[in-house]
Amino acid sequence: MKDLSEILIIAREVAWGASKLLGSYYHGTALAPDLDIKYKDNEPVTVADIAVSEYILSQLKAALGEADFGYISEETYKSQQEKNPHEWVWIIDPLDGTKDFINKTGEYAIHIALIQGTQPILAVVAIPETQTLYYAIRGGGTFRETATGSVAVRVNCTKNIQDLILVVSRSHRNDRLEYLLQHLPCQNQKAIGSVGCKIAAIIEQQADVYISLSGKSAPKDWDMAAPELILTEAGGQFTHCDCTPLAYNTGDIHQWGDLLASNRHHQVLCREATKILTQFPNHSSGVD
Numbered sequence: 001m002k003d004l005s006e007i008l009i010i011a012r013e014v015a016w017g018a019s020k021l022l023g024s025y026y027h028g029t030a031l032a033p034d035l036d037i038k039y040k041d042n043e044p045v046t047v048a049d050i051a052v053s054e055y056i057l058s059q060l061k062a063a064l065g066e067a068d069f070g071y072i073s074e075e076t077y078k079s080q081q082e083k084n085p086h087e088w089v090w091i092i093d094p095l096d097g098t099k100d101f102i103n104k105t106g107e108y109a110i111h112i113a114l115i116q117g118t119q120p121i122l123a124v125v126a127i128p129e130t131q132t133l134y135y136a137i138r139g140g141g142t143f144r145e146t147a148t149g150s151v152a153v154r155v156n157c158t159k160n161i162q163d164l165i166l167v168v169s170r171s172h173r174n175d176r177l178e179y180l181l182q183h184l185p186c187q188n189q190k191a192i193g194s195v196g197c198k199i200a201a202i203i204e205q206q207a208d209v210y211i212s213l214s215g216k217s218a219p220k221d222w223d224m225a226a227p228e229l230i231l232t233e234a235g236g237q238f239t240h241c242d243c244t245p246l247a248y249n250t251g252d253i254h255q256w257g258d259l260l261a262s263n264r265h266h267q268v269l270c271r272e273a274t275k276i277l278t279q280f281p282n283h284s285s286g287v288d
């Protein structure tokens with residue numbers, strides 16, 4: 001099998017190709033740019049999601065084969081699918097932030113993560129609208145790549161907890177999340193689409209904290225795996241609110257629970273969030 005640095009070169013090349021393809025649908029320059037929006041489990045799926053998924057899977061499989069690797073993509077995943085039996089599994093979101101892509105906010109991303117066992121060891125997050133790619137190998141730091149080259153990036157926050165800027169989903173919110181947002185010590189809050197774009201905002205020091213609470217629905221492995229590694233390798237933390245790690249390819253593709261990503265004050269934020277959520281008056285409400 002190729003080593004991780006060789007695999008990363010392939011994953012970056014595939015991510016750049018995918019970024020160009022996805023951008024061509026966004027800007028209407030694709031050969032057949034009609035998005036033909038359909039709904040699957042109340043979430044929109046477009047022709048762009050499917051085309052980019054096919055592109056990434058075919059490119060990775062052509063370069064790396066299927067003997068050593070399993071492949072899970074949002075668009076080919078079948079509900080109730082079992083845990084993938086491979087030790088090394090690619091988990092792919094060809095279009096993270098489909099709603100924002102359709103609504104033309106520019107906040108959408110491509111996630112490509114390689115999982116070993118249950119943890120991400122290699123990740124690429126591409127953001128077509130800024131023509132930027134973030135990549136990481138576990139233990140090797142995170143890099144930002146643009147047309148002019150790659151530079152190492154690290155989170156750097158010296159703020160007090162009250163001054164932190166919190167990012168949350170624009171479209172996946174419920175009463176429990178609104179209650180938490182009202183009671184947290186950090187009241188600078190902004191909505192950004194796509195998990196990849198929210199985590200990129202933290203790496204780029206435009207934000208400090210991201211919170212995701214599952215309700216009746218939950219984000220999936222492909223929403224979190226690549227963003228988690230690019231943040232933690234840049235020096236941030238990304239855990240459940242009880243500070244336990246996320247796990248992937250476990251047999252349940254959902255990331256249920258209360259998740260918190262931050263660049264500083266992680267334990268304090270997790271403790272505060274847990275305390276506030278236990279005071280939420282309607283424990284059974286989870287509307288998404």
Ligand SMILES: Nc1ncnc2c1ncn2[C@@H]1O[C@H](COP(=O)(O)O)[C@@H](OP(=O)(O)O)[C@H]1O
Nearest residue numbers: 095096097098169172193194195217218219223
């Ligand atoms: N509570 C939730 N339930 C279901 N999906 C969620 C979710 N929170 C986030 N997601 C998924 O995470 C991605 C980013 O969401 P958001 O922009 O709201 O942060 C979206 O996936 P896709 O766009 O890949 O389908 C969305 O479906």
Ligand SMILES: [Mg+2]
Nearest residue numbers: 074093095096
């Ligand atoms: Mg998607």
